[in-house]
Amino acid sequence: xxxxxxxxxxxxxxxxxxxxxxxxxxxxxxxxxxxxxxxxxxxxxxxxxxxxxxxxxxxxxxxxxxxxxxxxxxxxxxxxxxxxxxxxxxxxxxxxxxxxxxxxxxxxxxxxxxxxxxxxxxxxxxxxxxxxxxxxxxxxxxxxxxxxxxxxxxxxxxxxxxxxxxxx
Amino acid sequence: xxxxxxxxxxxxxxxxxxxxxxxxxxxxxxxxxxxxxxxxxxxxxxxxxxxxxxxxxxxxxxxxxxxxxxxxxxxxxxxxxxxxxxxxxxxxxxxxxxxxxxxxxxxxxxxxxxxxxxxxxxxxxxxxxxxxxxxxxxxxxxxxxxxxxxxxxxxxxxxxxxxxxxxxxxxxxxxxxxxxxxxxxxxxxxxxxxxxxxxxxxxxxxxxxxxxxxxxxxxxxxxxxxxxxxxxxxxxxxxxxxxxxxxxxxxxxxxxxxxxxxxxxxxxxxxxxxxxxxxxxxxxxxxxxxxxxxxxxxxxxxxxxxxxxxxxxxxxxxxxxxxxxxxxxxxxxxxxxxxxxxxxxxxxxxxxxxxxxxxxxxxxxxxxxxxxxxxxxxxxxxxxxxxxxxxxxxxxxxxxxxxxxxxxxxxxxxxxxxxxxxxxxxxxxxxxxxxxxxxxxxxxxxxxxxxxxxxxxxxxxxxxxxxxxxxxxxxxxxxxxxxxxxxxxxxxxxxxxxxxxxxxxxxxx
Numbered sequence: 001x002x003x004x005x006x007x008x009x010x011x012x013x014x015x016x017x018x019x020x021x022x023x024x025x026x027x028x029x030x031x032x033x034x035x036x037x038x039x040x041x042x043x044x045x046x047x048x049x050x051x052x053x054x055x056x057x058x059x060x061x062x063x064x065x066x067x068x069x070x071x072x073x074x075x076x077x078x079x080x081x082x083x084x085x086x087x088x089x090x091x092x093x094x095x096x097x098x099x100x101x102x103x104x105x106x107x108x109x110x111x112x113x114x115x116x117x118x119x120x121x122x123x124x125x126x127x128x129x130x131x132x133x134x135x136x137x138x139x140x141x142x143x144x145x146x147x148x149x150x151x152x153x154x155x156x157x158x159x160x161x162x163x164x165x166x167x168x
Numbered sequence: 169x170x171x172x173x174x175x176x177x178x179x180x181x182x183x184x185x186x187x188x189x190x191x192x193x194x195x196x197x198x199x200x201x202x203x204x205x206x207x208x209x210x211x212x213x214x215x216x217x218x219x220x221x222x223x224x225x226x227x228x229x230x231x232x233x234x235x236x237x238x239x240x241x242x243x244x245x246x247x248x249x250x251x252x253x254x255x256x257x258x259x260x261x262x263x264x265x266x267x268x269x270x271x272x273x274x275x276x277x278x279x280x281x282x283x284x285x286x287x288x289x290x291x292x293x294x295x296x297x298x299x300x301x302x303x304x305x306x307x308x309x310x311x312x313x314x315x316x317x318x319x320x321x322x323x324x325x326x327x328x329x330x331x332x333x334x335x336x337x338x339x340x341x342x343x344x345x346x347x348x349x350x351x352x353x354x355x356x357x358x359x360x361x362x363x364x365x366x367x368x369x370x371x372x373x374x375x376x377x378x379x380x381x382x383x384x385x386x387x388x389x390x391x392x393x394x395x396x397x398x399x400x401x402x403x404x405x406x407x408x409x410x411x412x413x414x415x416x417x418x419x420x421x422x423x424x425x426x427x428x429x430x431x432x433x434x435x436x437x438x439x440x441x442x443x444x445x446x447x448x449x450x451x452x453x454x455x456x457x458x459x460x461x462x463x464x465x466x467x468x469x470x471x472x473x474x475x476x477x478x479x480x481x482x483x484x485x486x487x488x489x490x491x492x493x494x495x496x497x498x499x500x501x502x503x504x505x506x507x508x509x510x511x512x513x514x515x516x517x518x519x520x521x522x523x524x525x526x527x528x529x530x531x532x533x534x535x536x537x538x539x540x541x542x543x544x545x546x547x548x549x550x551x552x553x554x555x556x557x558x559x560x561x562x563x564x565x566x567x568x569x570x571x572x573x574x575x576x577x578x579x580x581x582x583x584x585x586x587x588x589x590x591x592x593x594x595x596x597x598x599x600x601x602x603x604x605x606x607x608x609x610x611x612x613x614x615x616x617x618x619x620x621x622x623x624x625x626x627x628x629x630x631x632x633x634x635x636x637x638x639x640x641x642x643x644x645x646x647x648x649x650x651x652x653x654x655x656x657x658x659x660x661x662x663x664x665x666x667x668x669x670x671x672x673x674x675x676x677x
Binding site for chain 2: 026029030044047054064066082083099103104105131132135138139141142145146152
């Protein structure tokens with residue numbers, strides 16, 4: 001029943017509101033303050049549980065905005081964006097706050113509903129062969145330079161350590 | 169017609185020995201920087217980030233090759249003179265920028281090499297302005313390097329070299345001074361450098377534990393919590409303002425996190441001499457010191473101005489929220505850290521001119537001398553205020569009266585004209601630097617207040633941004649901010665010496 005109500009609410013919200021970018025929300029914060037907005041972005045970093053709610057930050061490619069949502073809704077989130085993962089792409093319908101009274105004046109969205117647009121995934125890192133080869137070549141050059149420097153410094157009378165002089 | 173005798177100073181062309189000395193010690197410092205890049209390389213391997221680890225290995229190898237060749241070709245047993253010491257410092261900072269940018273550029277998260285150089289200079293000078301793209305997907309290794317640069321630059325690149333590579337050389341003091349540290353905590357500069365590092369490492373361990381624990385309590389994964397804890401400490405104590413995520417401190421949504429970072433920022437803005445007194449139990453010195461008093465006064469006054477400004481435009485719905493947001497941003501600006509709990513454009517859209525002017529003043533004033541903070545510095549402001557007091561007393565006193573002015577900075581000092589002159593010259597140089605950057609900003613079409621805000625932030629090594637600093641900003645402005653950050657951090661003298669050296673190389677006889 002609850003899920004059905006949420007779905008109806010979500011559909012209504014989506015039908016009345018267009019996706020809004022983070023830049024538009026930040027630049028026209030007064031205009032959108034207290035209104036229901038639909039925001040789409042990739043979940044990034046940590047899903048931070050705070051009691052019955054969680055904080056998740058959604059990045060739409062321009063900025064990231066903090067989303068305050070029910071712990072139950074957050075269960076949908078499987079992947080969050082990092083170097084090793086592409087985060088779930090989520091659509092959030094919720095009330096935007098320019099300066100949230102509940103959260104110390106932070107700009108945030110209190111989500112009423114969430115929809116996963118596309119699931120995230122682990123990013124498999126492929127070895128960059130160009131970088132690997134360059135590292136090996138440079139290592140060879142470094143060894144040659146080291147041998148050259150050591151030979152020069154071991155020649156008698158050629159190089160000595162700087163004499164210890166009295167300090168200032 | 170004229171009875172005066174004029175002396176024209178002859179400019180001498182630098183000799184081969186000058187170049188050898190400069191090359192040898194710059195080479196040593198370059199080797200030091202190369203070795204520090206092994207830290208992120210190891211972190212990359214630990215987190216199974218192979219390509220980022222390769223980026224750092226490549227950069228380390230290039231650096232070591234250049235450093236070894238320089239020390240070999242320029243080998244010398246002669247000691248540095250003042251001019252050479254200053255040039256070694258300013259060149260080392262430029263070399264560190266060019267070398268440190270290699271792994272960042274290779275990561276693909278910076279649009280061009282200039283952007284990577286910008287971020288490294290920003291980190292080394294503990295500024296915190298950034299041009300990184302898609303920060304939220306950056307590897308641990310690269311993120312660590314971003315935060316490690318302020319830790320190296322804040323304590324001082326030369327300070328590191330003095331600790332580990334350059335032992336028992338009397339020229340050490342000349343390089344130490346060239347890095348804008350004219351005060352010694354302990355009788356010799358090498359012991360002072362080691363004390364600076366001891367303080368920093370003890371605070372690093374304690375703060376990482378505290379911030380990591382708070383992070384876990386806030387719902388972060390343990391690895392992330394401690395990694396962020398270490399990064400945030402390095403950027404807060406070194407008053408840099410970098411953060412591992414694109415939202416800066418707003419990412420954590422935590423009052424406790426804000427309180428802890430405020431404490432770390434204030435510790436970072438404190439003179440290392442005061443840390444020494446704090447550690448040795450002489451807390452009385454902290455309250456008697458003119459720097460602490462000046463910082464307290466300016467923070468209170470600027471905070472009040474900011475609150476009035478925020479109240480005028482009705483930025484925040486409740487007084488407590490206004491206090492929290494205003495105080496955090498003022499402390500961040502005054503300690504020249506640059507941490508933010510609001511979005512950059514909110515400064516322009518929501519804060520109003522008066523609050524913004526308050527923040528610009530806070531950034532311009534800066535923290536304590538011999539700290540990791542930038543800006544004019546509390547001691548210089550204190551000296552100027554005391555000199556004004558002395559002049560006022562002189563005016564109202566009977567003519568034959570001798571008016572003396574004292575101030576307390578580590579000991580009781582009688583104010584002398586040469587101290588006032590030195591403080592005024594550096595203050596004027598900073599004001600000129602803020603102004604020139606603002607003019608360049610306006611030349612590129614930005615509004616006056618926006619340009620002044622960003623320019624002051626760059627030159628005072630703060631890192632707060634009102635939205636001008638983006639990867640898309642003109643290359644000329646990026647270069648201007650790089651020069652501002654560099655000159656501001658080194659407090660002009662070594663930069664002027666380097667310019668003089670080049671002029672002498674061209675025009676000298």
